[in-house]
Amino acid sequence: xxxxxxxxxxxxxxxxxxxxxxxxxxxxxxxxxxxxxxxxxxxxxxxxxxxxxxxxxxxxxxxxxxxxxxxxxxxxxxxxxxxxxxxxxxxxxxxxxxxxxxxxxxxxxxxxxxxxxxxxxxxxxxxxxxxxxxxxxxxxxxxxxxxxxxxxxxxxxxxxxxxxxxxxxxxxxxxxxxxxxxxxxxxxxxxxxxxxxxxxxxxxxxxxxxxxxxxxxxxxxxxxxxxxxxxxxxxxxxxxxxxxxxxxxxxxxxxxxxxxxxxxxxxxxxxxxxxxxxxxxxxxxxxxxxxxxxxx
Amino acid sequence: xxxxxxxxxxxxxxxxxxxxxxxxxxxxxxxxxxxxxxxxxxxxxxxxxxxxxxxxxxxxxxxxxxxxxxxxxxxxxxxxxxxxxxxxxxxxxxxxxxxxxxxxxxxxxxxxxxxxxxxxxxxxxxxxxxxxxxxxxxxxxxxxxxxxxxxxxxxxxxxxxxxxxxxxxxxxxxxxxxxxxxxxxxxxxxxxxxxxxxxxxxxxxxxxxxxxxxxxxxxxxxxxxxxxxxxxxxxxxxxxxxxxxxxxxxxxxxxxxxxxxxxxxxxxxxxxxxxxxxxxxxxxxxxxxxxxxxxxxxxxxxxxxxxxxxxxxxxxxxxxxxxxxxxxxxxxxxxxxxxxxxxxxxxxxxxxxxxxxxxxxxxxxxxxx
Numbered sequence: 332x333x334x335x336x337x338x339x340x341x342x343x344x345x346x347x348x349x350x351x352x353x354x355x356x357x358x359x360x361x362x363x364x365x366x367x368x369x370x371x372x373x374x375x376x377x378x379x380x381x382x383x384x385x386x387x388x389x390x391x392x393x394x395x396x397x398x399x400x401x402x403x404x405x406x407x408x409x410x411x412x413x414x415x416x417x418x419x420x421x422x423x424x425x426x427x428x429x430x431x432x433x434x435x436x437x438x439x440x441x442x443x444x445x446x447x448x449x450x451x452x453x454x455x456x457x458x459x460x461x462x463x464x465x466x467x468x469x470x471x472x473x474x475x476x477x478x479x480x481x482x483x484x485x486x487x488x489x490x491x492x493x494x495x496x497x498x499x500x501x502x503x504x505x506x507x508x509x510x511x512x513x514x515x516x517x518x519x520x521x522x523x524x525x526x527x528x529x530x531x532x533x534x535x536x537x538x539x540x541x542x543x544x545x546x547x548x549x550x551x552x553x554x555x556x557x558x559x560x561x562x563x564x565x566x567x568x569x570x571x572x573x574x575x576x577x578x579x580x581x582x583x584x585x586x587x588x589x590x591x592x593x594x595x596x597x598x599x600x601x602x603x604x605x606x607x608x609x610x611x612x613x614x615x616x617x618x619x620x621x622x623x624x625x626x627x
Numbered sequence: 628x629x630x631x632x633x634x635x636x637x638x639x640x641x642x643x644x645x646x647x648x649x650x651x652x653x654x655x656x657x658x659x660x661x662x663x664x665x666x667x668x669x670x671x672x673x674x675x676x677x678x679x680x681x682x683x684x685x686x687x688x689x690x691x692x693x694x695x696x697x698x699x700x701x702x703x704x705x706x707x708x709x710x711x712x713x714x715x716x717x718x719x720x721x722x723x724x725x726x727x728x729x730x731x732x733x734x735x736x737x738x739x740x741x742x743x744x745x746x747x748x749x750x751x752x753x754x755x756x757x758x759x760x761x762x763x764x765x766x767x768x769x770x771x772x773x774x775x776x777x778x779x780x781x782x783x784x785x786x787x788x789x790x791x792x793x794x795x796x797x798x799x800x801x802x803x804x805x806x807x808x809x810x811x812x813x814x815x816x817x818x819x820x821x822x823x824x825x826x827x828x829x830x831x832x833x834x835x836x837x838x839x840x841x842x843x844x845x846x847x848x849x850x851x852x853x854x855x856x857x858x859x860x861x862x863x864x865x866x867x868x869x870x871x872x873x874x875x876x877x878x879x880x881x882x883x884x885x886x887x888x889x890x891x892x893x894x895x896x897x898x899x900x901x902x903x904x905x906x907x908x909x910x911x912x913x914x915x916x917x918x919x920x921x922x923x924x925x926x927x928x929x930x931x932x933x934x935x936x937x938x939x940x941x942x943x944x945x946x947x948x949x950x951x952x953x954x955x956x957x958x959x960x961x962x963x964x965x966x967x968x969x970x971x972x973x974x975x976x977x978x979x980x981x982x983x984x985x986x987x988x989x990x991x992x993x994x995x996x
Contacts, residue, residue, distance in 0.1 A: 377846035520712035523679050528773070529700035542716040 348596055357602065362390050364595035371591050388596035392419045417593050419600075422579040427564075427604060428491050430559040433498035437506045437555045438548060440499070446536055450522060460511075466504040473515030475568050484570055489571045497569060498559040506551050513547025516541065549615035556608055560601070576601050628827040629690035629703075629780035629813060630655045630889035631676060638671055638837075645671055646837040648685070653781075656816045658807050660824040663834035663859070669817045670785055676815060677706050677783050683702075689781055705714045705774030706783040709790060711766045713773075714756040719745075744772040747809065748802075754850040764795045768802075773902070776809065784816040788823060800826055821861050825849065831859050851972075855979035858906050858972060864936060866906045867946040870976065873901040882973075885942030887921060896982070903982060904974040909936065909947040911970035914954060920963035928956050939964065 334342075363371060370382035390396045395418035448460060478497065479488070487493030517540055525535045541548075565575040570578065582596055583590045609616065631653040646668045651658045661669040674680040676687055676748040678699035686956075687694050693707065694702050714722050720741055720911065721728075727737045745751045748768040758766055767787055774782060784803070788796045804827050807814055818824055824831050825845045833840040833856075834850065841853040852858035858866045871884030880897055882889040883903045889905050914920075914937065923939040923946070930936075939962055943968045948964050973982040 517707075518710055520708040520710055520711060520972070521714065523677075523699075523712070524706065524708060524712040524770075525725070526679070526697045527677060527704060527706050528777075529729045534729065539714055543714070545716070565737075 339497045340417060346602075351599065360595050362597045363591065364599045366592065366595075368592055381599045388592040389600075391417045392593050392597045393600065394418075395420060415592065417583065419576075419579055422574050422576055422597075423600070423604075425491060425573050426560060426575045426601075428495040429498060430556050430604075432491070432495040433502065433574065434552050434555040435560045438552050439500040440503060441506035441510045441551060442544075442548060443536075444503075446514055446540065448507065449511045449514035452520065452547060460508075463504045463507055467508075471501060471564050475565065479568055488569060491574055493569055494566060494573070496563055497565050498555075501562070501565070502555045504556055506555055509554065510544070510547055513544040513550075517543050520542050521603070546615045548619070549612035553609055553612060553616060557605055560605055574581050630657075631781055631813060631815065632842050633672070634675070634686050636672065636675060636678065636687065637683050638668070638675065639683055643838065646675075648841060649837075651832060651839065651842070652735060653815060656811045657830040658804075658816065658901075660816045660818060660828035661787060661834055661859075662818060662824040662831050663840075665819055666836075668837040669834050673706075673785055673815060673817045677739045678702050678705055686765070689844060700831040703777075703780045705777050705781075706785065707767070707770045707774055707787045710787040711758070711790075713766060713769055715758055717757075717855050718754065719750060719756050719758065719772075720760070722758065722769055722871045723776050725760045725773070728892055731889050740776045744776045747775070747806070748772050750834075763791050764799060766900035767791065767799060769992055771803075771806065775806070780813065782812050782814045782816075783947070784818075785815065786818055787816075788818070788820070796842055800853075803827060821863065825861070833860065835860075848969075851981075853981055855904060855906075858981075862908060864909050864947045864949070866908050866972075867912060869905040869907075869941060869944050869946065869972075870904060871905055873897045873899055873903060880884050884944065887942035889921060890966065890968060891971060895971075897973065897975065901982075903979055904976050906972040906974055907946075907966045907970060909949040911967040912946060912948045912964050913967075914950050914952070915963040915965035918963070920965035923962050923964050925956050925958055925960045925962050925975060927958065933979075937962065939967070 348434060365384040365386070365388070366378065366382050366571055367385045367387065370378045448456065482488045482497075485522050487496065521543070522535050525539045530539065562575070563581075566575040566578045567581075574582070574599070580594055583594045583597070631651075633649055633651040633653075636646055636649040637644060649668075649672060651659075661672060663669045671680055675682055676694075678694065678697060678864055682695050685725045689702055690706070714725060717725065723741045723744055724737045727740065741754070742751070745754055748771060750765065750768055750772055752763060753769075755767060758769065766884060767790075770787070770909065783942060787803070788799050791799060803816075808829075816823075823878075828845055830842060831840050831845055831848050835856055841848055841857045843851075848857060852861060852866075855868070857870070867890060869882070869884045869890060872880040874881055874883045876888060879893060880891040880899075882891060884905065891897065921941055923941045925937060925939050926945065927938040929936060929938070934949050934951050935954060935956075937950065937956060938955070939946055939948060939966070946964065946971065963987075974980065975982055
């Protein structure tokens with residue numbers, strides 16, 4: 332169907348509106364992070380751009396300055412209060428370790444498990460697949476108590492390794508199923524051609540099939556990373572001194588009030604690693620999502 | 628190069644037997660086509676030769692080596708697949724070089740062999756491209772290149788042209804035949820396309836439901852099909868079949884079909900009262916002049932260019948007649964059709980077996996020479 336001039340314009344406008352709708356909260360959050368407390372809580376209405384931008388919120392969360400220090404430095408003592416537990420540098424490091432670790436472990440296990448499930452015929456294969464799928468139905472809250480006890484006995488409570496393991500367990504089913512669908516898109520003839528060419532199973536996997544599903548690996552990794560990066564419930568129950576980002580942010584809601592400026596600053600900062608990660612795998616990601624067009 | 632011997636091969640999936648004891652021997656350098664409708668077991672048989680399917684019972688030898696328990700890579704075979712099965716992430720060069728890289732051949736030898744294959748297949752300008760940048764025909768040539776660089780003793784082709792468009796298919800057919808001529812390697816080629824089989828094969832093996840129906844040279848199979856199935860499967864438009872009963876008229880054997888008398892040669896080995904299927908190919912059933920021939924009524928006329936296909940009704944049974952004469956005919960015109968007596972094949976309706984072929988008594992070697 333040929334689009335008329337106005338249909339085209341209308342579509343462009345719709346696209347801009349949708350993107351705007353999704354981007355607005357991010358924009359507002361980022362904007363808030365640069366506002367002084369007085370602009371965040373203005374009794375006369377919403378402050379858009381009519382404020383003096385400040386990096387105080389970042390100085391507190393990212394540089395570990397206490398608000399008292401900053402207040403004395405600037406000579407403005409409005410709204411001083413709370414201790415200096417807003418330093419989030421360790422939190423970001425911990426979150427990165429947990430997210431990268433669990434993503435790497437999940438992808439490593441999933442690419443191998445999914446290859447076997449896609450290519451090999453063994454007894455109980457379908458039942459096994461159904462079982463994997465059923466793991467996805469399970470809400471984490473349902474297993475949290477036994478997990479806490481198990482982790483306690485294994486001394487994994489309040490460790491980064493513990494979080495890596497638990498995030499991997501939660502991510503693994505969806506990662507395996509996703510990777511399997513990417514492998515299924517590669518015709519089995521390719522494996523057979525490589526087999527006739529003289530490759531062993533391992534060589535077929537490493538040199539032929541895995542490179543052909545690179546895009547799928549990227550997509551799976553992004554999914555796992557984002558899940559792990561934003562995972563809240565399990566981290567909350569399984570850690571005490573180690574704080575991942577979502578848990579840390581909740582501590583900014585205190586008995587004396589919510590520190591919106593710090594929340595916004597940390598929230599804005601938290602977007603950056605995912606953004607960089609997706610940027611890194613973007614090329615593969617697009618290929619992964621359009622893998623179908625490579626087949627024929 | 629090597630011969631291939633398949634003896635009493637059986638294959639079942641679960642309780643279902645799909646190959647019922649296949650015996651076949653392929654001579655060194657022979658181009659054998661396994662032909663049959665889908666589900667006849669031809670691909671399964673090929674994959675068993677390749678080592679991609681386990682053999683339930685029987686024996687396959689390549690050269691003088693029994694390969695039943697050999698891994699595909701140790702059979703010295705090469706296979707070309709219907710969907711090309713190229714390594715999408717590798718360049719054309721690396722696709723062809725892959726097997727040699729695995730065997731750790733010296734780099735300059737790999738380059739020499741790939742370039743040789745590329746020159747045979749007209750792929751030299753494309754060596755640095757990715758498979759997805761190639762057309763279907765080029766992709767299939769890369770798949771063939773991947774096969775020939777290995778200098779295999781047997782080439783296996785699994786419906787390699789099915790994904791190509793009609794024009795390219797004709798072109799690749801010629802190319803594969805030329806390739807066979809150049810390399811004179813043993814080829815086993817699977818297809819459901821009888822034209823491919825007829826044009827390329829030294830020997831055609833017609834398969835149905837896991838059994839071999841007939842083995843022979845293309846024209847042998849076309850001219851003297853062993854049974855109804857082969858007669859019907861080979862040839863387009865396919866052979867005409869008219870059901871009838873053997874009788875006699877003026878001292879000659881004839882077949883009576885719905886009140887129409889069909890002539891038979893004098894030496895037809897039939898007995899009166901026998902129910903038969905009267906088979907005659909369209910090109911052997913020509914429009915006759917005057918009052919000779921079988922009376923019929925034209926239903927459809929299809930001019931194809933070199934010839935005209937006339938579909939006509941003989942006593943309620945439809946037949947096709949092919950002529951190169953420029954006849955002016957329209958539907959419902961009366962027409963008379965004259966069968967070539969020495970080309971008539973009679974089949975037993977129940978078993979499908981051929982009863983009488985005018986050429987049957989002629990020694991087969993005479994025709995082979």
